[in-house]
Amino acid sequence: MPSNKRIDLLTLGNELLNGTRVNGHLEYIGGCLGRHGVRLQRNMSFRDEPEQIRKFFSESLEDADIIITTGGLGPTTDDNTREVIADCLGLPLEFDPSIESAIVRRFERMGRTMSSSNLKQCYVPKGAQVLANAFGTAPGIWLEHGEKLVILLPGPPNELKPMFEQQVLRRLEERGLLQGAEHYLQLRTIGVGESALQDLLRPVVKRYPGLGVAFCAYEGIVDVRLSPGASNVQAHQIQEIGDECAGILEGDFICFGHDSLAKIVFDHLRADEKKLAVAESCTGGLLSNAFTDLPGASKVFAGGVVCYNNDAKMELLDVPEGILLQHGAVSHETAAAMATGAMEKFSADYALSVTGFAGPGGGDTLNPVGSIYIGYSSPLGVWSIRMLYPGDRVAVKIRAVNRALDVIRRKLKEFKVEDAIQSMLSSPPKRFN
């Protein structure tokens, strides 16, 4: 039974522990496995030092059936994973000439010669299979050892990701270790707090004693995950329960699954063949970036302007000087004028704007740090709302971007109704023709 396999992910590297790097491997590998109905039991990060690797790998070997490690396969002397794990498992390292020739060819293509320090990368534990590395020198290692499966992967993300997708997932699939689908249903919501959400959904949830219900709140969004848990609910019933919850949440329900707010807005606009432009002050490019991270962004994203001062707002967005003088750069009026300006300059169908004080400096009595105005412009008019967010500069930026995306998400849903009304008013109903 695949789902009973206990999988540990061991991410090696001091840089993870001292805050100099985010643990992107956990997010990536956890996400890939999750989409195949498999979940990690645990992730451990520790230093890439022999005694640490020995201690925690041995601990994991007792607790887990499958162990995936990342990092420590490089050519430098601080790369110890291969050597220590082979030793823990009592396996000698053997020289593999095919790895050496792959590295030599790689260096030749780049017009360089192989460094002697790369030689250590040509050794693999006896009985292991090599996972070829198309984007670097360190091959991965696949090792079936008694009842245990040990998979060693290189640390650089551009080497790890294609190796994981093209080789590791395929091998796990072949051994029946993946499932078809995710083991839970996620409802993504915005606009309701975590405890209020629990209260709202209680009437539905309490009908299924033991149902797994988990909440995760971040930057204005709350994810609700439903799973059979200890109940006798069947997998196919989860969707029905999810639909009922979504109905209760109405407009605060964003989507099932993991799509970002930007992706949801992108899909709406794409379906309507509409274009969006963006004008940002305090979010400084983050709102544009939320769209441009999406493949095919150019189909809906017309462009954006980041205006950090009044001159730029006037020059690039045609914000009237009078508005800036009378109301200030952080105001409903400026937010509205920025949205209108962006819509016109980029010949877009809609525009979003954000202006405010993200902190730590700036702010005044009327608009303290954390004050954000979000403007929205459409063929039907222009709106602006004001928010006040706690947190540091980066947190305020993220919350403001999420809120701006939510403004257009809700407006696009409304607009379909307004659109229908408008076309009814502007042309006589068909049956009277």
Next chain:
Amino acid sequence: MPSNKRIDLLTLGNELLNGTRVNGHLEYIGGCLGRHGVRLQRNMSFRDEPEQIRKFFSESLEDADIIITTGGLGPTTDDNTREVIADCLGLPLEFDPSIESAIVRRFERMGRTMSSSNLKQCYVPKGAQVLANAFGTAPGIWLEHGEKLVILLPGPPNELKPMFEQQVLRRLEERGLLQGAEHYLQLRTIGVGESALQDLLRPVVKRYPGLGVAFCAYEGIVDVRLSPGASNVQAHQIQEIGDECAGILEGDFICFGHDSLAKIVFDHLRADEKKLAVAESCTGGLLSNAFTDLPGASKVFAGGVVCYNNDAKMELLDVPEGILLQHGAVSHETAAAMATGAMEKFSADYALSVTGFAGPGGGDTLNPVGSIYIGYSSPLGVWSIRMLYPGDRVAVKIRAVNRALDVIRRKLKEFKVEDAIQSMLSSPPKRFN
């Protein structure tokens, strides 16, 4: 001896394991402790379920002297940390009326009444101290239990961070558990690969047998960390060794420490009282965002334009139509024209531009996916370079941004020389006056 305390960070939450959230707590807490000369032994992430918490907390209790947990203190039924850890330690939970009144006051301020589900947050293990939460309902818990110190923190970052900075660090300090400075020296570099870097630095490093040298490569940047390790090098000598290494690396050395490339460029520009503008196509706002994440960004960042199509390049950046028609949007000529246009439109002293194909779509024979042109404009002229990056869309965007920041970093260093030459040429030397 503070540095001998073994510290485990336990980050709870299924959302960390299934890839729906990055483990920001590890980055944040690891970074805070690192800046006080203390390093984490290990980070473990696991599900917020009673049996998982019991298993891995007990494991950590054997291995570590100080255990910090995050998450699972909320009001919902899937929040179990407080209850399970109290049980593991054999401590009863006691009702604390001061927590209840703090929550009631909090809800009153927001014009709401406390939900009954918040009541569970008013219980603390016997003998524990409460860490007040100024930004949410869940208090933190500080528990000295025999030789062990257990610290429970809430999951939401905007609640955890002020609690950690204002209460946890101070208490650790009072107990002599922090040190004055970091225990290693980091050299941040760009432009040299990891193994070439090791070869370059070998002549210096080999003079100090046992010296700790660790490498960490990501998106074009390689960090080198020097520590006394097993050598007899004293802490104060590390800086001398670092200076020698920096001298060897010349322009490829970015800085000591953890400053981002954007911060380095920001500091250069701030010192010179110069302003930078940005024009982006494929990086889509990420370059602007790198600057606007920095407090005080408006002092050096004039603004940016994200142009996803030719019309916007002409309309907002005055890129001549002839250049777009003759050379295409992804070309040296367009990159240069975008940089010039941004410099003029924002009245900036310098400008950077990026145009290219980040993938997965786009690209042609001449410029396949991953082709990036970076333009740089200054009062002395305009330059463009071409790069070809592997990896997915987001990876290409990050690499392009790092490279663009490095272009201006190097140019600003050069410029001081050019500037001096120019002022010598344009005015007779002072001694002849």
